[in-house]
Amino acid sequence: MKDPEENPTVIGYAEDSVNVDEPGQDVIRSEKILIAEAQVGFADEKELGPRAALITYSNAVMWSLVFAACVIMEGYDTALLGSFYAYPAFQIRFGRFVGVTSSTPSGYQLTAAWQAGMGQAGGVGSFFGAILSGYMVPKYGQRIVVIASLIVLIIGIFFPFFAPNLPVLTIGEVICGFPWGILTTCATSYASEVLPTSLRVYLTSFTNMCFIIGQLIAAGILKGLSNHTSAWAYRIPFAIQWVWPCFLIPLVYLAPESPWYLVRKNRLEDAEQSLRRLQNRKAKINPRNTLATIIHTDNFEKMNNAGTRYVDCFKGPELRRTEIACMVLTGQILCGIDFAYNSSYFYENIGVGTSTTYSLNLGGTGLALCGCFVNWFALMPYIGRRTIYIWGMGGMTVALILIGILNVWTSHKRVSIAQAVLTLVWTLMFQLSAGQLGWALPAEMGSTRLRQKTICIARNANGLVGIVAGILQQYFMNPQAWNFKGYVGFVWGATCFLMFIWAFFRLPETWKRTYEELDILFAKEVSARKFASTEVNLFEDQENNDRSDSRKVQD
Structure with a gap:
């Protein structure tokens, strides 16, 4: 059976639909109706500010939150496993005895190789999960794929919970990582497709906030169990992951499809x-006009040869869009996330006590959550994405370099605390910039027909760089390996500065732009620094096509 996406473009909608392969006045009339309704739909979307859009699309916001909540589990497990490396009960159960020192108070330590292997196991699973997501979502839709992923996750959690040794625990992380790769890409793409321009960035970036919520929950649970030495001190945190799918599966089943x-x-x-279902019934916006904008954008992309395969992401204007999506999400790794988000292990290595370590970890996660809200209400409504991202990279570079400089005096406890405070400052700046926009921007970069695949490629670019960075980070910090301590700030400070330079020259401004406007800007190869100032006429090309079609019919 032929794929519906390969059928000739349909103009109009519902009972008024007409096939463009059927020549005549009906086709032209249907095109004019579509354009007129699309013009109204685009105007309505442009006029909607965040508050009005929140009222009009309150249902869409609710369903986007449901899909985003699936990401909480990955943020939870990522923080869990990274913190377990400094967790006494976990070290005693799976580590080897190396002697009691200020940096190993329990006397036990996992090798750098096992830390690297377990830490990146979930990323390996996510890599293949994201690739599969790019194939499955366009074929079956968001809902079915997310429900299936949650069921796989329920099964996968059994492995780390009952793990008798490190190999089984690592295999369990790979299995759990597989659905995580699907859930994160689906949460971002679903929000980008059901919300208007003024709300798009908030709910796509909410994916990042869900990571933080998961990390905050993990930090609180680990803080409460940090003084226990039995196996349940690390099994209980694993078991809590079974809670999420139990209420998420029925909610996703009830959600409207994109x-x-x-x-x-x-x-x-x-x-x-x-x-x-996505728009409020009392809203003044006509869903038929909104539908017309979707059809119009899809038709425009078809006329510009936007395909639907992975290989199409690397052709023509899509290559530039894919590059930007990959770089902004990979920037989360290159700006030092593996260093700052494994801060518990860093604190232990510079001589901060166990209780203080987990208090700082909990406080840092809470600060990250506050940073998200500050970004939502004080930055993104008034400042463009490009500006926020660039200056965030600059600020994080300064914080990382200062951590490296201070390492000269780490024999003084106050200096160690100063380094710990700088990691909290880095966390705040990260959440004000790349932390949220790293997820929001890839959802805006790819054409709508390639959105899912573009997000998946960006996610996997992030994952591949994350695997390498995560392995290196364990060797940087492990006392039995390279033991860089705070000097690692110089390493990540350098890569963060390179991201600052790239963003200045290559990152375009997508603030207040509809998807079709972005299509036109990329098709015209407008430079990144001129995206914000370039004027776009959405219907100029369409009107020219209409005149051409009219002459063909008359002839």
């Missing part, structure tokens, strides 16, 4: 019904 997916499948009546 109207963009339904349009690409030529299920236009279903797409209109989905929009009616």
